[in-house]
Amino acid sequence: MKSDIEIAQETKMAPITEVGRSIGLEDDDLELYGKYKAKVSLDVWKRVQNNPSGKLVLVTAITPTPAGEGKTTTTVGLGQALNRIGKKAIIALREPSLGPSFGIKGGAAGGGYSQVVPMEDINLHFTGDIHAVSTAHNLLAAMLDNHIHQGNVLNIDPRQVVLRRVMDLNERALRHIVIGLGGRLDGIPRESGFDISVASEVMAALCLATDLMDLKERFKRMVVAYTYDGRPVTADDLKAAGSMALLMKDSIKPNLVQTLENTPAFVHGGPFANIAHGANSIIATRLGLKLADYLITEAGFGADLGAEKFFNIVCRYGNLKPDAVVLVATIRALKNHGGVPKDYLSEVNMEALAKGTENLVKQMENIRKFGLPVVVALNEFPTDTAEEIDFIIRQCRSLGVEVALSRVWAEGGAGGEELARKVIAAAEQPSEFKYLYELDLPLKDKIHRICTEIYGADGVNYTADAAKMLQRFEEMGYGHLPVCMAKTQYSLSDNPDLKGRPTGFEVTIREVRLSAGAGFVVALAGTIMTMPGLGKKPAAENIDILENGQVVGLF
Helix, strand or coil, rough: CCCCHHHHHCCCCCCCHHHCCCCCCCCCEECCCCCEEEECCCCCHHHHHHCCCCCCEEEECCCCCCCCCCCHHHHHHHHHHHHHHHCEEEEEECCCHHHHHHHHCCCCCCCEEEEEHHHHHHHHHCHHHHHHHHHHHHHHHHHHHHHHHCCCCCCCEEEEECCCCCCCCCHHHHHCEEEEEEEECHCCEECEEEHHHHHHHHHHHHHCCCHHHHHHHHHHCEEEEEEEEECCCCCCCCHHHHHHHHHHHCCCCEEEEEECCCCCECCCCCCCCCCCCCCCCCCHHHHHHCCCCEEEEECCCCCHHHHHHHHHHHHHHCCCCEEEEEEEEEEEHHHCCCCHHHHHHHHHHHHHHHHHHHHHHHHHHHHHCCCCCEEEEECCCCCCCCCHHHHHHHHHHHCCCCEEEEEEHHHHHHHHHHHHHHHHHHCCCCCCCCCCCCCCCHHHHHHHHHHHHHHHEEEEECCCHHHHHHHHHHHHHCCCCCCCECCCCCCCCCCCCCCCCCCCCEEEECEEEEECCEEEEEEECCCCCCCCCCCCCCHHCCCCCHHHEECCCCC
């Protein structure tokens, strides 16, 4: 069996100018990064903003398992399938981080015959967007520490600096550090640390901004520290926002690439799906909607995390109205939710499948709370039996939900035509999209609604510090912001060991953080890792480049 990278390397790509022309972009609209990738000028929006909008389809999934679900692969395959049956479709994805690429996960550009290419470039530096995010973030950090060193006119309390530095690699040794050592000329000693770049608020702001000036305004609002008397200190106070925006002047432009079947793809931005909202840029999504009949995008992790944030945060800031949702599941993953260990998922176990399907049902219910039609994409594996497939189909149809078998990993777009037709039918239904909560609710009420209605919790508990900070944020005028929940992706609850559809639990909010620039309050349930570490045998050990320039071992 060929690996993903071998399949990608055998593909004949079209020049990116041809891909652009297929969606109405002129050659002068593109800033080329070689033959097969380009940035799209922001001037295009001025030309197309009054065009009719295409249909917006979100791809999400059941709660993730080690068995895998294939959400990105399904997103790519669906876009290819729509084009095969005569619809003009564009897909929009997040950019992969170097951390996971060299850590455990490997590449993140789809799989099999449903990938975006050039796969190696997309997974390795790409057009430099994440590096620009890192530089803009670290410039702000440097200006903050320099301000404290140079007399601290703003009266910043070094013990209340909340901005850490970032880098786009997994590096556990930098999670907790002391800076400013060495002497009087080397800064003020204080504790700090590093996060991975995609966890930066700069990245979240990039993906929620509508243009460069909006991004600069978001940078201005970023809270980086507090004064001795408790007042927030912003990037605007440090006069850093202009320089930060300058560093992002190219990275704010969407990146255009293609799939293995030459379907146009915007791959732009990559915020963490835990600490942030986990979706590609609003700029790319809005542009794609004006250039195509269908824009297919995805949200991070399961529907309880990624889709909820997409609807409540991304759609609010982007003035987006989804038309349909694809919920990806696999029989293997559902059996894992039913208690079957990973090594035994190929064996038929109808009892475990029935129990695990409760997770699928809950995620369907969650999507319907937003007034949207849902289609289940059952990502088929060779070990799936007719009995198992028929069970899932009957369960979904009993709830009025259509199911399509997806074979896009093995067959590309041809394996997704059934799914494409059912998505078209769903998207033609009248959209009754609505938010889960209104912004004028108190922060605790927003959190309570997410935890009880989306996760199925009986209630919410707060540590004393979390409760105090929520009250403080509201007193400072941030109570109107939406909430970005940060919890384990492996369970509907805040306990990763509770699989399927847990009941009888409460969610504990241990910490809250303010992302005033991006535009949300982060509520952390459990310990969320913002700087991953490398495993005992990281993927980097198997990645190499040969004398002829060929990349090997990357997924």
